[in-house]
Amino acid sequence: MTPRREVPLNSLAPGVQAIREDIDAAVDRVLRRGWFLLGPELAAFEQTFAAYHGAEFRCVGVGSGTDALRIGLQALGVGPGDEVLAPANAGVPPVAAVVAAGARPVFCDVEPASHCLDPADIERRASSRARAVLVVHLYGQVADMGGVLEASRTRGLSVLEDCAQAHGARHRGQLAGTWGDAAAFSFYPTKNLGALGDGGAVLTAQPEVADRAALLRNYGWRQQYLSELHSTNSRLDELQAAVLAAKLGHLDEWNARRRELAALYREHLSDVPGLVLPSDPGASEGQSAGGQPGATEHVHHLFVVRVPGRRDELRAFLAERGIGTGVHYPAPAHLQAPYAEFGGGPGSLPHTEQLAREVLSLPMYPELRDEDVAYAAEQVRAFFRRGA
Ligand SMILES: *Cc1c(COP(=O)(O)O)cnc(C)c1O
Numbered sequence: 407m408t409p410r411r412e413v414p415l416n417s418l419a420p421g422v423q424a425i426r427e428d429i430d431a432a433v434d435r436v437l438r439r440g441w442f443l444l445g446p447e448l449a450a451f452e453q454t455f456a457a458y459h460g461a462e463f464r465c466v467g468v469g470s471g472t473d474a475l476r477i478g479l480q481a482l483g484v485g486p487g488d489e490v491l492a493p494a495n496a497g498v499p500p501v502a503a504v505v506a507a508g509a510r511p512v513f514c515d516v517e518p519a520s521h522c523l524d525p526a527d528i529e530r531r532a533s534s535r536a537r538a539v540l541v542v543h544l545y546g547q548v549a550d551m552g553g554v555l556e557a558s559r560t561r562g563l564s565v566l567e568d569c570a571q572a573h574g575a576r577h578r579g580q581l582a583g584t585w586g587d588a589a590a591f592s593f594y595p596t597k598n599l600g601a602l603g604d605g606g607a608v609l610t611a612q613p614e615v616a617d618r619a620a621l622l623r624n625y626g627w628r629q630q631y632l633s634e635l636h637s638t639n640s641r642l643d644e645l646q647a648a649v650l651a652a653k654l655g656h657l658d659e660w661n662a663r664r665r666e667l668a669a670l671y672r673e674h675l676s677d678v679p680g681l682v683l684p685s686d687p688g689a690s691e692g693q694s695a696g697g698q699p700g701a702t703e704h705v706h707h708l709f710v711v712r713v714p715g716r717r718d719e720l721r722a723f724l725a726e727r728g729i730g731t732g733v734h735y736p737a738p739a740h741l742q743a744p745y746a747e748f749g750g751g752p753g754s755l756p757h758t759e760q761l762a763r764e765v766l767s768l769p770m771y772p773e774l775r776d777e778d779v780a781y782a783a784e785q786v787r788a789f790f791r792r793g794a
Pocket of ligand 1: 470499604
């Protein structure tokens with residue numbers, strides 16, 4: 407018997423401690439300067455984060471990922487009377503953002519292998535009122551953007567990418583956030599690039615969209631106290647921007663470690679009947695190690711397996727053995743009371759509903775140790791060995 411370990415689903419303190427000096431220096435700089443909003447730290451982070459995605463991009467820091475989605479939609483011209491095609495399996499935020507922008511969500515089903523929007527369902531459900539597609543790169547994997555863009559362009563729809571779980575992810579070498587008309591990022595503390603509180607950003611290569619987003623985050627002011635459009639405020643503060651700038655240099659190395667841990671899970675769990683492992687988009691291109699141009703790189707914000715019929719039973723079994731798990735997400739948005747009016751009820755999104763019953767997130771964060779993965783995987787195997 408392997409001795410019992412405690413393996414949490416996620417743990418934030420080790421990552422902060424590992425670069426504690428840089429974080430302390432960033433915080434100290436801001437405190438000494440005494441400039442806390444819309445200052446030089448924000449400008450510097452926006453520039454570096456934009457440049458990470460390419461010279462043509464501009465970044466506008468905002469207060470959260472949900473605000474980035476809402477402001478991104480509004481900056482693209484989405485508003486009352488418009489429909490936005492969106493998935494129902496990515497939690498409430500994307501749908502809440504559509505409603506906050508004054509538009510109406512139209513739920514589309516997802517492809518079971520990627521958990522991301524099914525382009526064929528976009529084509530099926532786009533009405534004449536459709537104005538935009540909100541595509542979520544769920545769990546760290548870039549959606550089928552070729553298909554999404556084709557379905558969108560032929561109907562004149564704008565495309566907003568939700569990159570809250572996909573900082574640094576690539577499809578055939580191209581980064582998440584660089585495919586659509588604009589992208590929204592979250593820097594919620596648990597994300598692959600996380601602040602020490604709330605934060606978010608809009609990324610776009612279209613100067614007029616960036617300009618509108620910058621107005622929308624601050625009362626519509628171009629000049630202080632003089633509004634050009636209706637808006638409240640939503641700003642990424644100087645402390646968070648300084649911390650994010652210190653962390654950004656580590657993003658690729660942390661994502662590479664997440665891929666290493668995912669590969670380790672696969673090694674340990676590849677032959678377990680009753681368990682469905684996440685698809686490995688990099689492997690299907692015949693590329694193992696990440697980093698080379700052209701590679702498809704999942705960034706494993708979460709490591710999500712499927713457990714048909716026995717998800718909750720496995721979850722309880724692992725909890726008894728010290729292993730933290732999560733369900734992302736237990737109830738699809740179209741089956742939650744406030745959003746039911748926008749959906750077709752139970753049975754309207756078959757893949758989404760089936761996935762919600764089967765998904766289970768195993769421990770995943772860059773500081774997780776190989777032996778933690780081995781222990782968690784061993785307990786998963788023990789569960790299935792035990793039988794039903
Ligand atoms: C976290 C998350 C958001 C919301 O980000 P916040 O910063 O918490 O507002 C939006 N979409 C997805 C897919 C997320 O995971």
